[in-house]
Amino acid sequence: MAPIDVSGLHVRFGEVHAVRGVSFRVAEGESYGIVGESGSGKSTVLRAICGLAPISAGAVTVAGEELGRRRSAGFHRRLQMVFQDPYASLHPRHTIDRVLAEPLAIHGFDDREARILRALDEVGLGRGFRFRYPHQLSGGQRQRVAIARALILEPRVMLLDEPTSALDASIQAEVLNLLDRLRAERGLTYILVSHDLAVVAHMCERLLVMQHGQAVEELTRDGLRARAAREPYTRDLLAASEGYRPAESSP
Numbered sequence: 001m002a003p004i005d006v007s008g009l010h011v012r013f014g015e016v017h018a019v020r021g022v023s024f025r026v027a028e029g030e031s032y033g034i035v036g037e038s039g040s041g042k043s044t045v046l047r048a049i050c051g052l053a054p055i056s057a058g059a060v061t062v063a064g065e066e067l068g069r070r071r072s073a074g075f076h077r078r079l080q081m082v083f084q085d086p087y088a089s090l091h092p093r094h095t096i097d098r099v100l101a102e103p104l105a106i107h108g109f110d111d112r113e114a115r116i117l118r119a120l121d122e123v124g125l126g127r128g129f130r131f132r133y134p135h136q137l138s139g140g141q142r143q144r145v146a147i148a149r150a151l152i153l154e155p156r157v158m159l160l161d162e163p164t165s166a167l168d169a170s171i172q173a174e175v176l177n178l179l180d181r182l183r184a185e186r187g188l189t190y191i192l193v194s195h196d197l198a199v200v201a202h203m204c205e206r207l208l209v210m211q212h213g214q215a216v217e218e219l220t221r222d223g224l225r226a227r228a229a230r231e232p233y234t235r236d237l238l239a240a241s242e243g244y245r246p247a248e249s250s251p
């Protein structure tokens, strides 16, 4: 069973028809990218999958449970989202310990201290960061806290919305490598939204190209690297992505 099945998804915000009939499936353990120009509806698709945007029509099924129907208690725990700007989502007066303890308390986990220490180790922060405040961390360290907060609930699916675009290039690579390693170790399923084709080519096995709220085409990573796009819009997007270089050059 596909962990994520999006079928004919429409999302409207009043007069704005942000997503218009998008369908795709993501397999267990797969890393799937969504690309497209600003305003094409990428973030809205992610938000609809985790219940943060209203579904006007169509269906989103996560691990066999359809959004909008009655969901099991563990549904939200199994589906975690990481946003572009971790500073905005971390309370300035909460220590990292509290940031990590809160979701554990909400979902009724015990052995919280052991889980917090393990999560800090897993994202490469170490225990010395436990009682720091967000302003005492670098941007990359804050994003590691946001990843730890998502991981600590042992999700199956991570929805990543431009998780590294606020970071310097060198830090961006570190965080992407961390996400890659965690996916391999935990068998996680990712959906990654990014405007950066190099990031998507590095992280994702397949990707969906969106324009004006619609799915234009689906490509494999090999297709992306070979720039084997069928649609003129995708070819323009590839041509316009300055700095994009196929990760593997031909011999």
Ligand SMILES: Nc1ncnc2c1ncn2[C@@H]1O[C@H](COP(=O)(O)OP(=O)(O)OP(=O)(O)O)[C@@H](O)[C@H]1O
Pocket: 013, 016, 017, 018, 036, 037, 038, 039, 040, 041, 042, 043, 044, 045, 195
């Ligand atoms: N809560 C909202 N209320 C009204 N309109 C919204 C809302 N959220 C998104 N939109 C609109 O929906 C459209 C798609 O927005 P979305 O954020 O999904 O695009 P995006 O492709 O992720 O863009 P970006 O790359 O700039 O983040 C835009 O026209 C946006 O203004």
